[in-house]
Amino acid sequence: MNFLGCDGTWTLGAAGDIGCAGELRSFTVEELKSEVSPASLTIEDADDLLMLTLPVFVAVFTVLVIKKVL
Known part of the structure; x- marks a missing residue:
């Protein structure tokens, strides 16, 4: 499973569309685990x-x- 991340801020348009004010990045589950909790x-x-x-x-x-x- 992959997750989307944004290195900027998330934006919400008037029509309800979601955008990223930076660069989008795809994370795998393992990468997300290491980002959220680097050490147990x-x-x-x-x-x-x-x-x-x-x-x-x-x-x-x-x-x-x-x-x-x-």
């Missing part, structure tokens, strides 16, 4: 992300419970 998360990165987001969820849950009680 390591186990250490996933652990760090979990340790950073867990307190946020706990804080939001606590605020919602306190709000419901009051």
Whole structure:
């Protein structure tokens, strides 16, 4: 499967036609994967992300419970 990309900005005409103000480029699935996520998360990165987001969820849950009680 191929995808179209534009190195400029996408434009929309009055008749609803879509254009590219730069150069169109075709991407394969593999190229798109490398453009979007050049490196995957390591186990250490996933652990760090979990340790950073867990307190946020706990804080939001606590605020919602306190709000419901009051």
